[in-house]
Each structure stands twice: as structure tokens, then as C-alpha cells.
Amino acid sequence: MKHIVILGSTGSIGTNTLDIVAKFPDRFKVVGLTAGTKDDVLEEQLRRFKPAAVALADEQAATRLRARCQDTSVRIYSGVEGLRQVAQWPEADLVISAIVGGAGLVPTLAAIRADKPVALANKEPMVMAGQLMQEEARRHGVKIFPVDSEHSAIFQSMEGHRREDIRRLILTASGGPLWELSREQMARVKPEQALRHPNWKMGAKITIDSATLMNKGLEVVEARWLFDVPASQIEVLVHRESIVHSLVEYRDGSVIAQLGTPDMRTPISYAMQYPERLPLDQPSLDLARIGKLTFQEPDHDRFPCLRLGYEALRIGGTMPAALNAANEVAVAAYLQGGIGFLEIAEVIEGTMAAHTPRPITALEDALETDRWAREKADSLVHARAR
Ligand SMILES: NC(=O)c1ccc[n+]([C@@H]2O[C@H](COP(=O)([O-])OP(=O)(O)OC[C@H]3O[C@@H](n4cnc5c(N)ncnc54)[C@H](OP(=O)(O)O)[C@@H]3O)[C@@H](O)[C@H]2O)c1
Structure with missing residues (x-):
């Protein structure tokens, strides 16, 4: 069983990834999910996939989600620090990096620095700091698997x-x-x-x-x-x-x-x-x-x-x-x-x-x-x- 974190779970790549998880429940277990502002979609996902932790970049969206999810045991983080916490979640075996834009750089690098292999859809961090990301991946002995179809x-x-x-x-x-x-x-x-x-x-x-x-x-x-x-x-x-x-x-x-x-x-x-x-x-x-x-x-x-x-x-x-x-x-x-x-x-x-x-x-x-x-x-x- 592979434990996965999905950064950007509410997006196009994120939902396609959850589709695969749903198809192969004996292979994958979601331990962390993150989104930007869509607390309603993230709530549906966390109730279905039961991760240990989620994060929203937007503080107000996280406050709304906390108020609605008191009946669950999920930990709800917020802001860039929250994304980073989920990206380096101790039980994760693989982090799917699917945030859009440069906002994904800090959490994706945090995952690499926490020795997590990364499946990389979020190309913008590679554009911003590709050499640094590869050096860190080498130093931590982790692989970056491409997701972009090309x-x-x-x-x-x-x-x-x-x-x-x-x-x-x-x-x-x-x-x-x-x-x-x-x-x-x-x-x-x-x-x-x-x-x-x-x-x-x-x-x-x-x-x-x-x-x-x-x-x-x-x-x-x-x-x-x-x-x-x-x-x-x-x-x-x-x-x-x-x-x-x-x-x-x-x-x-x-x-x-x-x-x-x-x-x-x-x-x-x-x-x-x-x-x-x-x-x-x-x-x-x-x-x-x-x-x-x-x-x-x-x-x-x-x-x-x-x-x-x-x-x-x-x-x-x-x-x-x-x-x-x-x-x-x-x-x-x-x-x-x-x-x-x-x-x-x-x-x-x-x-x-x-x-x-x-x-x-x-x-x-x-x-x-x-x-x-x-x-x-x-x-x-x-x-x-x-
Ligand atoms: N879609 C594809 O088929 C495809 C193919 C190849 C590569 N990619 C690459 O994969 C990445 C994701 O693409 P996508 O099409 O899935 O994008 P998308 O549908 O727009 O989804 C983006 C995800 O990132 C989250 N997000 C947005 N701004 C954020 C922020 N500031 N902080 C934290 N999270 C934030 C969104 O949360 P909310 O929903 O809450 O806004 C959503 O979960 C991009 O880098 C893209 O170039 C995508």
C-alpha cells in the first residue's frame, strides 16, 4: 500500500489522481490533500478519502473548513506553512505535486527535503528553480517522476x-x-x-x-x-x-x-x-x-x-x-x-x-x-x- 499526498487535489490533475486512487484502493491510501481556496470540494474529498491531514492556502477557507469538520479527526492546516506541513507528512511514500503555478515551489521542495519521491505535474517550480530542485532531490536520494504527458x-x-x-x-x-x-x-x-x-x-x-x-x-x-x-x-x-x-x-x-x-x-x-x-x-x-x-x-x-x-x-x-x-x-x-x-x-x-x-x-x-x-x-x- 502506497501512502500518498496530493498537493492541489481539487484541480484537474488532483481529481484525476483521486480517480486512480478510487480505482485501486488496495494500492493507494491518501494521507494528505491540499487546495487553494475550494474548501467545499476539499471537504467532499476528505470525507471520502479520509486523509490524516489537509491544508488550504487560504486562511478564511481553512477557518470555514475547520468549523464544518469538527466531527472528523482530520488535521486542518492553512497558509504556505500548512501546505508545507502536509507536503512533508511523515507517513507519505509519494507526493503528487499538482498545484498550479509558482505557489507549488515551497511545498514541492519541502516534500523533496523530507525525502519524499515526487510525481511532478506542477511544472512552474521546475522553471523557477529546476537546478536547485534536482540538486536537492539528489542530495536526499529521491526521484522526481514526470507527470506532464510530454x-x-x-x-x-x-x-x-x-x-x-x-x-x-x-x-x-x-x-x-x-x-x-x-x-x-x-x-x-x-x-x-x-x-x-x-x-x-x-x-x-x-x-x-x-x-x-x-x-x-x-x-x-x-x-x-x-x-x-x-x-x-x-x-x-x-x-x-x-x-x-x-x-x-x-x-x-x-x-x-x-x-x-x-x-x-x-x-x-x-x-x-x-x-x-x-x-x-x-x-x-x-x-x-x-x-x-x-x-x-x-x-x-x-x-x-x-x-x-x-x-x-x-x-x-x-x-x-x-x-x-x-x-x-x-x-x-x-x-x-x-x-x-x-x-x-x-x-x-x-x-x-x-x-x-x-x-x-x-x-x-x-x-x-x-x-x-x-x-x-x-x-x-x-x-x-x-
Ligand atoms: N491539467 C492537466 O491536464 C495538466 C497536464 C500537464 C501538466 N499540468 C500542470 O499541473 C499543474 C496543475 O494543473 P491543473 O490543470 O490541475 O490546475 P487546476 O485545475 O487549476 O488546479 C490547481 C490546483 O492548485 C490549487 N491552487 C491554486 N492556487 C494555489 C495556491 N496559491 N496555493 C495552493 N494551492 C493552489 C487549486 O486549488 P483550488 O481548487 O482551491 O483553487 C487546485 O487544487 C500545473 O502546473 C499544470 O501546468 C496539468
Whole structure:
């Protein structure tokens, strides 16, 4: 029986993870859950899965939950400190990191520092402080298993192969809901349209990141640190069907890919029970019915966010953390109607241009940059506010 903590249990990855737990009650026991503000959803989950501890980032939401859960024995924590407590819960054998955004950095790092293996969906901490996270994971002798479908595909395509034989990692990108649009059309895109992803049902922030292709920019940085491969060996290929989840090319010319229908429960369950594959109920991949798979070069002119991701990685140090924070602020502003779709990239670029990067030697370097870049991006958003 594996005891698990889910950071971000009320989100898209979190609920998919609980789906797997519910399917395999003899394999997994939930010992901790966390959320941001949704105390009602967390209450349903804790009554069903009976963890020892839960945490809400929002203090008022935690107060409401405590008042309603006096009939249970669950411990209810709050704030960043509360998230950290649950992330390092003594009985946990595996922590599923599925908070959205930089808010996941402190609890995910706390889990690693408490010697917990991590199944990582929350890519933003890897972007902010990937080198530091990997160094801590090595020091504590724990593994970070990728959950992101592309990184899970690369991880699977590297199994049984020698790292030094790798020529390229090729991350596939669906192109998102706006792939066919011109820049002029994109300028007028409302959030409802940008939130309509063709292949994946995900949280709002990552869906907008898919529409701008910043998601792929973040994934390039994530891949750099997860697999210890330099940016010059990481490429992006647009593949609209989201069937080939990513590929690895080796120096003899062989290319190994992982394929499957787009369903996050496959990579989540692989990370949860690695190396065993759990029997899920997905229909078999019917390639004859699909008929053809298509591949295209990414378009850096229409989608500058991908280029910004590579640029931040090339500059290094605190620059990816600045990029990430600016993106979070810009996406939130876009979703609230404060800026237009094309202005997301402008806010990020403006923030990066104003940032003087320095090396990340400690967690505080990433957190300090995160605070600075949020303020800077906020001021750029306000300068554009409609
Ligand atoms: N969804 C996917 O298919 C997918 C695929 C690959 C990678 N990922 C990555 O996985 C992560 C989660 O994505 P998602 O789509 O599951 O997001 P989501 O549906 O928006 O869920 C986010 C989770 O994080 C919690 N949260 C939000 N802000 C928080 C804060 N400040 N402090 C603590 N907890 C907070 C939310 O709690 P509340 O519900 O209370 O707000 C929720 O539980 C992201 O990094 C994303 O890039 C997702």
C-alpha cells in the first residue's frame, strides 16, 4: 500500500489522481490533500478519502473548513506553512505535486527535503528553480517522476537507453485552440475561445499557456532540468492530434516515441506506480481509424512565448523565474479581461527586459525574483489596462 499526498487535489490533475486512487484502493491510501481556496470540494474529498491531514492556502477557507469538520479527526492546516506541513507528512511514500503555478515551489521542495519521491505535474517550480530542485532531490536520494504527458513520454522513451546516446529530445505541442489564427485574429480572442482546448481538459492557466504556446516554453525549461539535457538538444514539434506525446532521438538515428489517447490518467498512474503499469479502462489506440498523424514546425512569429521560454533558459539564473511570474500575472490579467491575448507576451517580454538575472543558489533567490517580477508585470498590466 502506497501512502500518498496530493498537493492541489481539487484541480484537474488532483481529481484525476483521486480517480486512480478510487480505482485501486488496495494500492493507494491518501494521507494528505491540499487546495487553494475550494474548501467545499476539499471537504467532499476528505470525507471520502479520509486523509490524516489537509491544508488550504487560504486562511478564511481553512477557518470555514475547520468549523464544518469538527466531527472528523482530520488535521486542518492553512497558509504556505500548512501546505508545507502536509507536503512533508511523515507517513507519505509519494507526493503528487499538482498545484498550479509558482505557489507549488515551497511545498514541492519541502516534500523533496523530507525525502519524499515526487510525481511532478506542477511544472512552474521546475522553471523557477529546476537546478536547485534536482540538486536537492539528489542530495536526499529521491526521484522526481514526470507527470506532464510530454515529459512522461520522454521518460518512457529513455527507459533502457544510455543517456549519452541521446541526440535530441522532441517535445510535441498540440498548438492549442488558436493555432490556425493570424495575429490580427488573435488580438481579438476572448478568454472563452482561448479556453476551448481541442484535445485536453485542463485547468484555466495551463489552457491559456497552451493557447500562447508558453506551456511549451515552460516545458522546454522543465525538460532541461528533469533530463539534464541542454536547450540546444531540446526541440518542439507541433502535432495537432496529441497522440505522439513526445520523442527521443538517439545518435544511431533511432527515434523512440510514446503514443496514446490524450488522457492524463496514463502519465499520472505511471508516475504513481512506476515501473508497473496499472490496468486503466482507456480504449485501445486505433491508429487505423485515426488514419494520419501530422507534424509541423512551431511558428515563433505568431507565438513569441515559445521563443521567450528558450531565451529565459539561455540567459539562465533567475530569468526563467522572472518569465514564469510575469506569465502568471499576465494570464490572470487576460482571464479577468484586463489585457488582450497578444499583450500576454508583451508583459512577459517587458518584465524579462527589466530583469537583471543572477544565479540561483538558494530557494530565496527564486522567491525574491518571483515577488519582483510579479510587481513589475503588474505595473506593465496596469499601464495597458483597458
Ligand atoms: N491539467 C492537466 O491536464 C495538466 C497536464 C500537464 C501538466 N499540468 C500542470 O499541473 C499543474 C496543475 O494543473 P491543473 O490543470 O490541475 O490546475 P487546476 O485545475 O487549476 O488546479 C490547481 C490546483 O492548485 C490549487 N491552487 C491554486 N492556487 C494555489 C495556491 N496559491 N496555493 C495552493 N494551492 C493552489 C487549486 O486549488 P483550488 O481548487 O482551491 O483553487 C487546485 O487544487 C500545473 O502546473 C499544470 O501546468 C496539468
